[in-house]
Amino acid sequence: MLRELSLNILDIVENSVKAGAKNIRIEVSAKGNDLKIVIADDGCGMDEEFLSRVTDPFTTTRTTRKVGMGLPLLKMEAEMSGGMFDITSAPGKGTTVKSTFKIDNIDRPPLGDISSTIISLIADLNEGQELVFKFEAFGNEFSLDTSQIKRELDPVRIDEPTVLVYLKDMIKENIITENGGVSL
Amino acid sequence: MKSIADIKAIRDKMQSQIIMRDNNTSDEIRVVVGMATCGISAGARPVFNTLIDEVAKRNLSNVKVSRTGCLGMCKLEPIVEVFVPNQEKVTYCKVDAEKARNIIANHIVNGNVCTEYLISGKEL
Ligand SMILES: Nc1ncnc2c1ncn2[C@@H]1O[C@H](COP(=O)(O)OP(=O)(O)OP(=O)(O)O)[C@@H](O)[C@H]1O
């Protein structure tokens, strides 16, 4: 188990970065008792056969070790907290990973520090990769798009530490993760 | 409240530094954090964020902090690698936020490798 769902997000999005995606989208939304996390990319995708065994820990294309833990962990955490896990993918088109969690389930890991996750991901983007982050909870909406930020910053790079720290604070200030005793 | 509208102000503030640095890329120091599932579950994210915070706070314009995947030594994560031009790579293991602050202060700023955080033979 990872201690925070935002650590799962950090991990799963790494797959999209490695898949050579041009556009990566992270959506976190809370409605009623459901917390939903969607990670979508337009990277290399997976074929049907590979996809059918991708939530088995022994499925990995990594070379440094024989097990890939990212997707199996997320699936287990979603199912253990009364939620659902779903992955769709097509070669050359991309991949979408959806997971839901019951907010009041005691086995649900907290969302945790999502702003740190987002800036860690932004720092890791390759040239030409863009990330969109959408957050919706308790009637409040926030979204961030790296292509827009890069345009405003040019020629300063988005992965400059000063910029990343600023973006982290900006995300923190603009999202609501706790309301009326309910904490995501 | 911080917003996208302020991004241009940051750009204006940083632009001159960046130009100076780009004429001088040969002295760029790279700090790399292992952040695959193994690193993340061992605490790599706070390490990464501490490194970014320290570099920004100290205005170290020649330091680049980035992420890498699994370095093949999962038990020793979080792992931080430091690349100083013309020097051998230094690999720190089991790094936490405090060690990360010390790596910046001692190694990056003052040039003294934090030998106590290096991989020792018995851990391998
Ligand atoms: N978005 C994606 N696009 C293309 N391939 C993917 C994607 N997500 C996962 N995969 C494939 O599925 C495999 C398993 O992914 P998973 O995250 O479970 O483990 P891993 O990335 O191999 O290792 P770990 O996450 O433990 O460091 C990956 O090695 C990759 O080949």
Ligand SMILES: [Mg+2]
């Ligand atoms: Mg992975």
